[in-house]
Amino acid sequence: MLSTLEWSAAVLLGLLVGSFLNVVIHRLPTMLQRRWEAECAALRGEEPPARPPYNLWVPRSHCPACQTPIPSWRNVPLLSFVLQRGRCAACGARIAWRYPIIELACGVWFAAVAWRHGVSLAAVAWAAWGAALLALAAIDWDTTLLPDDITLPLLWAGLIGAALGWTGVALADALWGAVAGYLSLWSVYWTFKLLTGKEGMGYGDFKLLAGLGAWLGWQALIPLVLVASLVGALVGLGLKATGGLREGRYVPFGPFLALGGLLVWVIGPRALLTWLGLPA
Incomplete structure (x- = not known):
């Protein structure tokens, strides 16, 4: 039987992983597109277009609408979405509901796995x-x-x-x-x-x-x-x-x-x- 601390840790870890999954979901397709474009350019004997670094870590999280970087204290899974009422704190643009849904789903999943398999x-x-x-x-x-x-x-x-x-x-x-x-x-x-x-x-x-x-x-x-x-x-x-x-x-x-x-x-x-x- 899991303790309250272990349950809480499982849910919190799931929420954090869910927040990272949102980054993967948003950025990985673009990373793949850029990789394919670079490979096509290489096959044509051309130099790939010069672009700033773009991966799962760079650039830091920012608002898609106004490009304002999001500080870590405004990027807390679920809580930030609720406190900001689903809007960007800088420009007021709506934040897609999928972000908290992914975080919540991952938190629930981690709790279910912990319930079945423990630590x-x-x-x-x-x-x-x-x-x-x-x-x-x-x-x-x-x-x-x-x-x-x-x-x-x-x-x-x-x-x-x-x-x-x-x-x-x-x-x-x-x-x-x-x-x-x-x-x-x-x-x-x-x-x-x-x-x-x-x-x-x-x-x-x-x-x-x-x-x-x-x-x-x-x-x-x-x-x-x-x-x-x-x-x-x-x-x-x-x-x-x-x-x-x-x-x-x-x-x-x-x-x-x-x-x-x-x-x-x-x-x-x-x-x-x-x-x-x-x-x-």
Whole structure:
């Protein structure tokens, strides 16, 4: 049983990690775009455009509207948003609701992991897993990108965690989960493309499902994909009915794969199949 201090530490750490995830979600796509542009320039034999440093640490946090740097005492997770009533203290521009939502979700996740695993290496591993999924889901929703910078470490960490006994999944189950996760969506992708001439999903979805299979085992894949497909279809229909579909009329699949993975972790694959009305 965790003490009050341990519970508080887990939630506080989750809020801080959630604040950092907001930086990752906002900056990583731009960092990737600049990297691709530099690589294209190199292939053309040109010098990449000169730009000031831009990464997860530089420049310091600032308001997107007025560019005013945000001091650390105004960048406290959740609390700053509440005290500033959701607005920039310098220019009054609205702060997106997603910032406190990501922070709160990460704090709740860390608390859930602490409740299940206590203070342990397994808790550290699963907390990092959930944080990675949260970042991937938000980035994919915004940009339809699932960066290799996160999906590939997620995959390898799942296999290593299984080998070290941190995830509670047998290494063989993790290995075949990764293989089956990748090949299943790869097969769907190529079948759809051969039949229609169109791409129904990106390669990042293959890698994400492979990573989920490595962490949860091959037994989790069917209920996970069923939940992701069901929720994704419902959200897609809702967006279509309200005119909210983006250009190209598609909905990214990554956020729903992440949701399916989290639900499998919370209630288990057999219970999830029962919840879907299918034999476990």
